[in-house]
Amino acid sequence: xxxxxxxxxxxxxxxxxxxxxxxxxxxxxxxxxxxxxxxxxxxxxxxxxxxxxxxxxxxxxxxxxxxxxxxxxxxxxxxxxxxxxxxxxxxxxxxxxxxxxxxxxxxxxxxxxxxxxxxxxxxxxxxxxxxxxxxxxxxxxxxxxxxxxxxxxxxxxxxxxxxxxxxxxxxxxxxxxxxxxxxxxxxxxxxxxxxxxxxxxxxxxxxxxxxxxxxxxxxxxxxxxxxxxxxxxxxxxxxxxx
Amino acid sequence: xxxxxxxxxxxxxxxxxxxxxxxxxxxxxxxxxxxxxxxxxxxxxxxxxxxxxxxxxxxxxxxxxxxxxxxxxxxxxxxxxxxxxxxxxxxxxxxxxxxxxxxxxxxxxxxxxxxxxxxxxxxxxxxxxxxxxxxxxxxxxxxxxxxxxxxxxxxxxxxxxxxxxxxxxxxxxxxxxxxxxxxxxxxxxxxxxxxxxxxxxxxxxxxxxxxxxxxxxxxxxxxxxxxxxxxxxxxxxxxxxxxxxxxxxxxxxxxxxxxxxxxxxxxxxxxxxxxxxxxxxxxxxxxxxxxxxxxxxxxxxxxxxxxxxxxxxxxxxxxxxxxxxxxxxxxxxxx
Numbered sequence: 200x201x202x203x204x205x206x207x208x209x210x211x212x213x214x215x216x217x218x219x220x221x222x223x224x225x226x227x228x229x230x231x232x233x234x235x236x237x238x239x240x241x242x243x244x245x246x247x248x249x250x251x252x253x254x255x256x257x258x259x260x261x262x263x264x265x266x267x268x269x270x271x272x273x274x275x276x277x278x279x280x281x282x283x284x285x286x287x288x289x290x291x292x293x294x295x296x297x298x299x300x301x302x303x304x305x306x307x308x309x310x311x312x313x314x315x316x317x318x319x320x321x322x323x324x325x326x327x328x329x330x331x332x333x334x335x336x337x338x339x340x341x342x343x344x345x346x347x348x349x350x351x352x353x354x355x356x357x358x359x360x361x362x363x364x365x366x367x368x369x370x371x372x373x374x375x376x377x378x379x380x381x382x383x384x385x386x387x388x389x390x391x392x393x394x395x396x397x398x399x400x401x402x403x404x405x406x407x408x409x410x411x412x413x414x415x416x417x418x419x420x421x422x423x424x425x426x427x428x429x430x431x432x433x434x435x436x437x438x439x440x441x
Numbered sequence: 442x443x444x445x446x447x448x449x450x451x452x453x454x455x456x457x458x459x460x461x462x463x464x465x466x467x468x469x470x471x472x473x474x475x476x477x478x479x480x481x482x483x484x485x486x487x488x489x490x491x492x493x494x495x496x497x498x499x500x501x502x503x504x505x506x507x508x509x510x511x512x513x514x515x516x517x518x519x520x521x522x523x524x525x526x527x528x529x530x531x532x533x534x535x536x537x538x539x540x541x542x543x544x545x546x547x548x549x550x551x552x553x554x555x556x557x558x559x560x561x562x563x564x565x566x567x568x569x570x571x572x573x574x575x576x577x578x579x580x581x582x583x584x585x586x587x588x589x590x591x592x593x594x595x596x597x598x599x600x601x602x603x604x605x606x607x608x609x610x611x612x613x614x615x616x617x618x619x620x621x622x623x624x625x626x627x628x629x630x631x632x633x634x635x636x637x638x639x640x641x642x643x644x645x646x647x648x649x650x651x652x653x654x655x656x657x658x659x660x661x662x663x664x665x666x667x668x669x670x671x672x673x674x675x676x677x678x679x680x681x682x683x684x685x686x687x688x689x690x691x692x693x694x695x696x697x698x699x700x701x702x703x704x705x706x707x708x709x710x711x712x713x714x715x716x717x718x719x720x721x722x723x724x725x726x727x728x729x730x731x732x733x734x735x736x737x738x739x740x741x742x743x744x745x746x747x748x749x750x751x752x753x754x755x756x757x758x759x760x761x762x763x764x765x766x767x768x769x770x771x772x773x774x775x776x
Contacts, residue, residue, distance in 0.1 A: 265464075265486045268444045288447040288488075291475075311476050312542055312570065324515075324544045330475045331545065334447045335468070335490055378541065385540070390519045393535040393682070396674075416682035417539025 273337045277302065278346030284331050293317045295333035296343060304344035304373045308419070315418035318374035319343045325381035325417075339384035344373035347380065356380050356435045365431035375418045379432045382414045386436070406436045442478045446487040450494055452620035453625055457657050459489045461627070465492045467657060468515065469550030472542050476553060481564050482572060491768065492547065496659060500522070506693030507623075510658040514611065515540065517548060527663055529672035529693050529705075530731040536676040539683050550656035552612060555649060555714075556605035557628065557685050558588065570603050570646045578602035586751040587687065590759070591712040593747065594642040603646030604749060607639055607714050608685050611745035614674060616707035616715035618692035620663050626656035639714030640710065646713070668693025668705055672772050676709075677758060687712035688759045692766035701725045701734070704767075706742060711759055718742035719762075730771040732764055737762035 268287045275282055275292075277300060284299055293310075296302040296319070308316030310329045317329040320342040349353035353361070356379045366372040386406055394413040395404040404410055411432045412425070420428060450456035460467060464486030468474060477483040496509035499520050506522055517523055518534035538546065560566045560579035568577035577599050580588050588604040595602050615635045622633045639650050652658065671694040678684040689709035695702040704725035708716040721742035728734040739760040746756045 265444050265446065269446050272449055288445055289442045311479065315539065315541060318541055325541045326545050327472070327541045330470075330472050330542075332447070332471060332475060332488075335449075335471065335492070365692060372600075384541070388519075389526065390515070391531060393532065396528070396532045396535070401528065413682055414540060417541045434519055 241392055260295060269336050272400065273334055275333065275341060277335060277341045278343060279377050281292070288334055290333045291329050292333045292336050293328035296328065300333055302343050302345050306373055308371065315378060316371050316374040318377045320377055320381060323384065325378050347376065354380065355438055359431040359435040363427050363431040363434060365428040366422060371418060371420045373430055374419065378415060379435060380417045382432065383436055406433070407435065422439040442481070443484045443684060444636045445485050447490065448487060453494050453657060453659060455654065456489050456491050457626055460655055462487050465489055469547035470545035472546045473550065473554050478686060480562055482562060484616055505665040508661045508663065509605055510547060510660055512548045514543040514546040514551060518543065526666035527619060527671050529668055529674055529691055530614045533610040533691055534673040536674055537610035537772040538595055539642040545582055548661055551609055552658060553650065554609050557608045561605060570601055571605055574647045578604065580604050581749065584751060585749040588749055588752055589712050590746040590748055590755045591716050592641040593713065594646060599618070601642070601644045601646060601769070602622050603713065604731065609711070609768070610640065610674070610676065610686065610689060610707065610709060613689055613707045613709035613715045614691045615661065616704035616717040617693050618663055619705065620661050622658060623660040623662060624652060624656045625659050626653060627644055636717045642713050645759035649761045667695045667703055671770045673766045673769040675762050677762055688755055690762045690766035694767065694770050696730055696771065699727050699729050701730055704762065706738065708742065708759055711755060733769065735764040735767040738767070
């Protein structure tokens with residue numbers, strides 16, 4: 200039973216109890232009883248959802264205080280535009296972008312940092328926005344797939360993905376492209392990968408196909424468009440914009 | 442995920458003070474903690490963001506290098522001093538996770554990573570002594586291919602059993618490099634050798650490290666480099682990239698001619714902590730760099746291993762991986 204349905208059925212139970220003739224209640228008493236009941240139900244729901252340790256915590260009244268959403272006011276600067284938001288602290292940066300800023304280019308795949316569909320750039324670095332809490336991104340320059348093109352002029356990596364057909368269904372593509380944009384910047388700064396060690400090229404590693412594959416390994420493509428993705432990155436690397 | 446309060450600390454003192462609130466936890470890059478919160482395995486009341494406390498420097502003083510706890514894994518791996526003097530650490534870091542995750546993950550957070558045991562991470566399994574002390578261990582009789590072969594607790598009572606492994610690559614390299622961990626807390630500062638930082642499960646598998654809950658990691662100290670010319674981090678896994686180790690080996694050699702002057706060895710994926718073997722290291726001192734010597738060291742390093750139903754392969758895999766890592770280290774592959 201999900202926490203939500205648990206709450207619903209218990210509320211139904213409470214309604215029926217209140218309706219019995221043995222329980223003549225004034226509207227105020229019903230309201231009070233319902234409020235108490237909802238609080239109790241919330242407590243139970245939290246305990247069910249998080250397992251025994253939390254129940255033990257909850258019983259001493261310490262963590263029980265935090266069963267209501269904690270709201271935070273913050274400003275996010277996305278693609279050059281600052282927006283003030285009031286968000287539940289639990290909101291991931293990905294959900295903030297998609298659900299609160301209507302920037303749905305960044306995709307939710309696994310929501311656990313395992314697929315890369317949510318990859319965006321924060322202060323120029325690629326990160327998984329699904330594992331980033333929105334509150335932690337305040338003050339940062341956030342760039343999403345929507346912010347890469349200059350008007351109608353595609354970013355060279357976007358153009359290269361088009362040219363090399365670096366996708367099939369397209370769902371992972373915004374993450375792949377953001378990741379590739381960062382990859383090219385990282386390579387310009389002479390960063391290493393584990394392949395650099397395997398090949399002994401730890402001074403100035405060339406962007407071989409093996410290097411590209413390793414450096415793009417944080418982005419999974421369920422359609423298996425990898426050969427074309429590698430081709431798109433390889434091509435973009437040759438004409439990377441300074 | 443349960444609701445929580447968020448506080449961005451701007452100094453170590455503020456962070457340590459803030460974490461005294463019951464249920465509060467430090468937040469670094471969030472790559473593990475936020476994930477576990479989504480799974481309802483972790484449920485902090487308050488998150489103290491410690492990525493703005495000024496621990497983002499790497500400094501070399503004399504022969505030692507101090508790495509701030511807030512330095513991101515990718516920055517650490519690519520820092521010139523680390524690439525030049527501690528390539529073992531660079532290679533280990535770059536073997537872990539993905540570029541995105543390495544950009545987020547911090548040095549301190551990496552040390553605090555929790556196990557990727559499936560049974561620990563999935564609250565649908567009620568038995569997990571690490572998640573719920575005394576509830577049992579679902580892995581012992583479950584699918585335990587990825588689990589520990591060394592240092593596990595397998596008491597017959599079941600209340601303390603735990604065969605989880607530590608998932609960090611970075612920590613394995615730090616163990617081979619003999620690093621120390623600098624921490625601060627309400628009672629002041631202290632320095633913990635890396636080999637004493639993580640714990641074996643013992644009777645309290647719910648406790649991963651010897652860091653106290655109100656202590657904050659401030660830095661990692663790397664001693665004078667000895668293995669800059671001869672080291673290798675070999676990670677064996679089901680997938681070539683972006684996967685946790687079945688077995689990993691951090692191997693370092695200090696070689697004079699063909700004679701080994703000193704050695705560093707630690708294993709990942711085999712125990713509740715980075716498995717450091719002083720016996721294996723000592724056996725190599727004065728030996729000629731050869732497969733015979735490496736095999737002797739491998740036997741010592743894995744001595745006492747206890748296989749489970751699905752992970753017996755790890756014993757020979759670990760030994761062969763040790764020999765291969767030392768062989769590649771001796772060749773100076775990355776020099």
